Amino acid sequence: MQEIAFFINPKIRNFRKIEIELQHHFIDFDYKFFISEYHGHLLSLPQKAISEGYNCMIAVGGDGTLNEVVNGAINAFNNFGIIDWEKISDIKIGVFPAGSGNDFVRNIYDSKITTLKNLIQNNKSEPIDVGFAKFSDEKGIITERFFMNIADVGIGGEVVINKEKLPDFFSARFNYLASILYVMVTYRKKLVKVKTDTFSYKGKILNFVIANGKYFGNAIGIAPHAEINDGKFSITNIGNVSLLDYFLNIRAAKKCEKISHPQVTYSDANEVYIESVDHRKITIDMDGEFVGFAPIKLICEKNRINFIK
Numbered sequence: 001m002q003e004i005a006f007f008i009n010p011k012i013r014n015f016r017k018i019e020i021e022l023q024h025h026f027i028d029f030d031y032k033f034f035i036s037e038y039h040g041h042l043l044s045l046p047q048k049a050i051s052e053g054y055n056c057m058i059a060v061g062g063d064g065t066l067n068e069v070v071n072g073a074i075n076a077f078n079n080f081g082i083i084d085w086e087k088i089s090d091i092k093i094g095v096f097p098a099g100s101g102n103d104f105v106r107n108i109y110d111s112k113i114t115t116l117k118n119l120i121q122n123n124k125s126e127p128i129d130v131g132f133a134k135f136s137d138e139k140g141i142i143t144e145r146f147f148m149n150i151a152d153v154g155i156g157g158e159v160v161i162n163k164e165k166l167p168d169f170f171s172a173r174f175n176y177l178a179s180i181l182y183v184m185v186t187y188r189k190k191l192v193k194v195k196t197d198t199f200s201y202k203g204k205i206l207n208f209v210i211a212n213g214k215y216f217g218n219a220i221g222i223a224p225h226a227e228i229n230d231g232k233f234s235i236t237n238i239g240n241v242s243l244l245d246y247f248l249n250i251r252a253a254k255k256c257e258k259i260s261h262p263q264v265t266y267s268d269a270n271e272v273y274i275e276s277v278d279h280r281k282i283t284i285d286m287d288g289e290f291v292g293f294a295p296i297k298l299i300c301e302k303n304r305i306n307f308i309k
Helices: 015-024 045-051 063-075 111-121 155-163 172-186 245-253
Strands: 003-008 032-034 058-063 092-097 126-136 142-147 150-154 190-196 200-204 208-210 235-236 264-269 271-276 283-286 289-307
Touching: 003 015, 003 045, 015 032, 015 111, 015 155, 032 045, 045 063, 058 063, 063 092, 063 142, 063 289, 092 111, 126 283, 142 289, 150 155, 150 190, 150 289, 155 208, 155 283, 155 289, 172 245, 172 271, 200 235
Parallel strands: 003 032, 003 058, 058 092, 092 289
Antiparallel strands: 126 142, 126 289, 150 208, 150 283, 190 200, 190 271, 208 235, 235 264, 271 289, 283 289
């Protein structure tokens, strides 16, 4: 029997409406709401849910909420650095997209609550990849974290930091676009060195994207070649690209098509290491949130998460 734990960030828009909608559609299911009470609470709530016997976890929010729920579930089976992936695979994880950024779910299913309900009802799930990252957090402390969708080094973290400063009464899409434009004008491209299991690179970057899913930044198809279950990252390296280049190519990205530009390249790798060459701080964006700074090491963990799809 599936016992469903809904993990909800109460800061999402229309929180009460969404809560009522979930109650209405899942009235015949065994479920419980786990409401986040403070920043980072969703990293510990999954362990509580697992201890109470819940085996189906639904993140209600955006990519950041899903990130925290996945990390919380993995941490519940992490014994001094040894992760019991077999037990994690017994837990089904899904998402009801209700956040400001809902990009990962675009790889899986539509945003209708009836779609999610039918998938759960019919016991549908498949193993998918999850990314592992080791980096320095905001305080300079070495930390480890998993991600479902995308991590990027460069402009992405700066955009997120700037976006958080904008008023909430604007739409998420507007705030994201405004932040991109501001950062594109003011950002000084960083010189990095990248080493992977398939190639090496040294040069200036606007953004270096390590993708499990295809989309980021509210439906920008930054990694058209990405597959969520192939055991490797899809990498998009955006080098010395100008603001004009951005506008000329954004349409292709929104269509999830590869960009034809000499400073944009696509590749694949299972392991990636990125560091600054000129010792300037380079921010990291992970599933739509600023998490810290390079250097960063990333590993693609193949088919570790049992995802509802």
